[in-house]
Amino acid sequence: MRLLVTGAGGGLARAFLARVPPHHDVRALTHAELDVGDLPAVMDAVAAIEPEAIVNLAGFTDVDGNERDPARAFRDNALGPHHVALAARAVGAVLLHVSTDYVFDGAATEPYDESARPAPINVYGRAKLLGEERVRTVLAEHVIVRVAYLYGTGADHLSRQLARLRAGESAAAIVDRTGSPTHVDHVAERLLPVLLSGRWGTYHLAGPEPASWYEALCRLRERGGFAAPVRPQRAEELDRPAARPRYSALTSVLLEHLDVAPMPSLDEGLDALLRAG
Numbered sequence: 001m002r003l004l005v006t007g008a009g010g011g012l013a014r015a016f017l018a019r020v021p022p023h024h025d026v027r028a029l030t031h032a033e034l035d036v037g038d039l040p041a042v043m044d045a046v047a048a049i050e051p052e053a054i055v056n057l058a059g060f061t062d063v064d065g066n067e068r069d070p071a072r073a074f075r076d077n078a079l080g081p082h083h084v085a086l087a088a089r090a091v092g093a094v095l096l097h098v099s100t101d102y103v104f105d106g107a108a109t110e111p112y113d114e115s116a117r118p119a120p121i122n123v124y125g126r127a128k129l130l131g132e133e134r135v136r137t138v139l140a141e142h143v144i145v146r147v148a149y150l151y152g153t154g155a156d157h158l159s160r161q162l163a164r165l166r167a168g169e170s171a172a173a174i175v176d177r178t179g180s181p182t183h184v185d186h187v188a189e190r191l192l193p194v195l196l197s198g199r200w201g202t203y204h205l206a207g208p209e210p211a212s213w214y215e216a217l218c219r220l221r222e223r224g225g226f227a228a229p230v231r232p233q234r235a236e237e238l239d240r241p242a243a244r245p246r247y248s249a250l251t252s253v254l255l256e257h258l259d260v261a262p263m264p265s266l267d268e269g270l271d272a273l274l275r276a277g
């Protein structure tokens, strides 16, 4: 299958590209090579490549940056996927687009499944939700995969705190926000199976155990046998411009019915992070 990957320099994209089976013909375009906010550029690139499937991993993912720059947020995170969906439709390609747990308001006390109603509380969540809606409107043959709290990309909070623990330095993480910590590889290896299922629609793909980053970090410290201390932080201490949902853990009521392996446990994810060195 000829596959186009957009946003190819990102953390999830790198993990995905490392796992695509070699029989696929993959064309990967970084942000510098294709700006999904530029409709003519997207139409031209897709027309030239003629992919059978597009995996859109482009996104403006700095949540506070979205709050400070709503114009870029809506351009990249709402119109970007809209443009990719329009281009996919023009060449008859199917589309996988990635969205976020931050489409939810965080008032829940149990994980959100695919039937839950989104109600974003920050610009990033609003822009990503609008992106989802545009994809659904333009192209029936799509899957939207909502992911959350990714670690293992190297640039994420948990990976950075692990580097500190390894250096014998103290680490810190937020204790009063709960999500679904998920090893990026566990998402990456399931994206194509979800797309190739042909069961168009929206899916949640996240680690099975709700936890704060602090809880995940404590578990990582214990499993790695590190001596340096771990400190809990409160969200308000950080004084960040964008509000974050208090609780945005995800679960799926659909994936068990598709031919997609269940998500591994948090401990398996943390052990994979420790093994990666």
Ligand SMILES: NC(=O)c1ccc[n+]([C@@H]2O[C@H](COP(=O)([O-])OP(=O)(O)OC[C@H]3O[C@@H](n4cnc5c(N)ncnc54)[C@H](OP(=O)(O)O)[C@@H]3O)[C@@H](O)[C@H]2O)c1
Binding pocket: 006, 007, 008, 009, 010, 011, 012, 013, 030, 031, 032, 034, 035, 036, 037, 057, 058, 059, 060, 061, 062, 076, 080, 098, 099, 100, 101, 102, 128, 147, 148, 149, 150, 151
């Ligand atoms: N990481 C998480 O915990 C998390 C949680 C929920 C949802 N997600 C979603 O997962 C997807 C992948 O994110 P990630 O974690 O891999 O983040 P990432 O590492 O920031 O990757 C996003 C990539 O998209 C690129 N990009 C930004 N604007 C673009 C544009 N207009 N056109 C083309 N490329 C553009 C970025 O390039 P530059 O760096 O050059 O801007 C970057 O290479 C995103 O849709 C994100 O919303 C991630």
